[in-house]
Amino acid sequence: MTNRLKKNCSPAPLAGLFYLLLSCTMTRKNHYSFVIDYFEKNMPVAETELVFEDPYELLVATILSAQCTDKRVNMTTPAIFKKYPNVQLLSKAGFDDLFPFIKSISYPSNKTKHLIGMANKVVEQFKGKIPMTVEELMQLPGVGRKTANVVTSVIDHQPNMAVDTHVFRVSKRIGLVPQTAATPFAVEKELIKNIPEALIHKAHHWLILHGRYVCLARNPKCGQCGLQEVCHYFKKENSADN
Numbered sequence: 018m019t020n021r022l023k024k025n026c027s028p029a030p031l032a033g034l035f036y037l038l039l040s041c042t043m044t045r046k047n048h049y050s051f052v053i054d055y056f057e058k059n060m061p062v063a064e065t066e067l068v069f070e071d072p073y074e075l076l077v078a079t080i081l082s083a084q085c086t087d088k089r090v091n092m093t094t095p096a097i098f099k100k101y102p103n104v105q106l107l108s109k110a111g112f113d114d115l116f117p118f119i120k121s122i123s124y125p126s127n128k129t130k131h132l133i134g135m136a137n138k139v140v141e142q143f144k145g146k147i148p149m150t151v152e153e154l155m156q157l158p159g160v161g162r163k164t165a166n167v168v169t170s171v172i173d174h175q176p177n178m179a180v181d182t183h184v185f186r187v188s189k190r191i192g193l194v195p196q197t198a199a200t201p202f203a204v205e206k207e208l209i210k211n212i213p214e215a216l217i218h219k220a221h222h223w224l225i226l227h228g229r230y231v232c233l234a235r236n237p238k239c240g241q242c243g244l245q246e247v248c249h250y251f252k253k254e255n256s257a258d259n
């Protein structure tokens with residue numbers, strides 16, 4: 018048997034062919050239903066791994082989490098929240114007071130400035146209360162669309178989808194969004210369009226946690242994943258032509 022034939026007769030390509038045929042008959046709605054059912058059964062509890070007590074603490078932790086792991090942020094925030102337990106006290110902090118708490122996190126100078134700026138704006142413009150719309154949150158220093166989506170989704174269960182590196186990668190691999198969706202905003206719009214509104218806040222965590230622990234960037238653990246039969250990436254990797 019030639020190497021080519023051996024390759025085509027191995028179980029993985031045959032599985033790929035089966036899944037390819039399955040996907041041809043699967044509508045977008047069925048595809049989403051399969052993925053949602055899978056996560057509902059296998060990840061019934063899906064929450065942020067950031068540790069927080071209230072909207073102020075979640076906002077601070079989320080600003081700090083940009084380009085940084087939740088684990089590292091969680092090691093840092095207890096001391097910050099002890100010294101600055103609310104937005105009013107944080108607004109009075111000087112750069113040199115706050116910086117030492119943040120220096121072990123990525124981009125410490127910018128994040129120190131952003132936290133103090135955010136606190137001042139919340140005190141001056143929002144009467145000391147963390148605003149709870151994406152548009153208002155995005156007016157705060159250090160808060161982009163992703164952070165605003167996280168805060169409104171986690172605190173208020175608003176149907177907003179924060180697209181971080183895991184959500185971006187995993188949703189494209191599974192085939193929930195087309196490969197042509199080139200920006201986080203394009204991915205966000207596609208997911209919002211197709212996931213039932215009541216599940217959007219949960220789906221955000223499903224995709225993040227799946228990307229963090231199973232569908233890893235370099236070596237996805239496909240053998241441990243129950244999404245093989247609908248996953249475009251898996252089918253491509255295991256197709257007979259590969």
Ligand code: SF4
Pocket residue numbers: 190191231232233237238239240242243244245248249250251
């Ligand atoms: S089958 Fe593999 S690539 Fe597809 S979602 Fe699962 S882990 Fe990721």
